[in-house]
Amino acid sequence: HPPSTWKAKGSTADTPSSEGEHHRIARDENTGRKAADEDLRGQLGAAPDSGNSQSSQPKSDSSLSPQSTPKATPADTVNPLTIPSFTLDSQDNSDEDDEDNMPPPSFPALNSAQRASASPLPTGLPPSMGPPQSKASEPSQLMPPPSRVVSSNLRPLPSPNRSLHVLSTSPLPNRGPLPNRGPPTTNTLSPSLQPTLAVKTPNARGKVLLSPGHSPLDWANLQKSHSNLSGVPSLIRVTPSMLKQHNGRKGKLAWSSYEGKVYNITPYLPFHPGGEGELRRVAGKDGRKLFMEVHPWVNWENMLGECVVGIMVAEGEGQDAGRSELEDMD
Ligand code: HEM
Secondary structure, three states: OOOHHHHHHHOOOOOOOOOHHHHHHHHHHOOOHHHHHHHHHHHOOOOOOOOOHHHHOHHHOOOOOOOOOHHHOOHHHOOHHHOOOOOHHHHHHHHHHHHHHOOOOOOOOOOOHHHHHHOOOOOOOOOOOOOOHHHHOOHHHOOOOOOOOOHHHOOOOOOHHHHHHHHHHOOOOOOOOOOOOOOOOOOOOOOOOOOOOOOOOOOOOOOOOOOOOOOHHHHHHHHHOOOOOOOOOOOEEEOHHHHHHOEOOOOOOEEEEEOOEEEEOOOOHHHOOOOHHHHHOOOOEEOHHHHHHHOOOOOHHHHOHHHEEEEEOOOOOOHHHHHHHHHHHO
8 A cells, every 4th residue: 555645645635525534644644744745755766864664665666656656746736637546445435436337246146056946957847856966966966886795795595494494384375274283272263163182293393294205296106106005906885884993003904984985094194294193083984074174175086096995885785785785696
């Protein structure tokens, strides 16, 4: 800034302006008009008469040319229009004038979020549906790529024993309910449907362990062999007493009747998925009711097709009676 002495000289006190306050301050800071003139002479090349620190400041200002600086001349000959104003107020006023001449600032600002959201997106979508392009362009705002699947991070597959255990404890689909072998917890079933006896499960898994070579497939293959599994040379007529005698005990065969047909269940005992003990319960008697309570979906005709002994007849009409009748006919 120019020294305050320039203000005192350039804009005289008789100039009515808002700079009067500054001029008074300038005069107060200096010793008077004489001292100010001495400073100006020093600036114009005249011999300085003192080492005043304030007089040296204008020398350092390269913008001040002695030829263009009118302040060395008497104040009455100076054209006020050519005198630049160095006061702070003048400088501020000039800036304000420049700002006044500038167009008003845009509102919202050209780079504001309001303007960005109000302007249509290049995709033509409404702003609410458009992707946050400005944010998406920043790498920090992008979704992280999916982590690579490493085999070591995967859970180990269940062991074969574990998978078998799960399968055994859950009901198989489309196979109907499992038999209730324990004591009844509820009394919702009719008395006829409730099991009369509690059946022990052969193992903790609730699945009967069949001996090797006695799987359902083994039984199917045995039936396909068309070997006579009935234990009789030909179909016979079976009386109720005859059926009762074949109860599978003490080395006797196990017969069971189903809807008028008599089957030799003896060879099927080790193949029965429900266990030999379960199947023995119907030995020597009609097993249809118990059979249907446990697994009505099982086709006993196909399962025991090669085990047919004969047909149920009334007492006194059994094989012996029939044979005698045939003998009588002969
Ligand atoms: C001769 C007559 C019978 C035949 C041909 C027979 C056949 C079968 C067959 C094929 C299965 C397997 C069913 C499946 O997996 O869906 C089975 C399971 C079963 N059977 Fe029999 N059965 C007979 C009699 C009986 C009787 C009288 C009882 C009980 C008193 C019984 C109790 C069971 C039980 C509890 C199962 C379920 C085994 C399991 O799911 O682990 N079965 N039977």
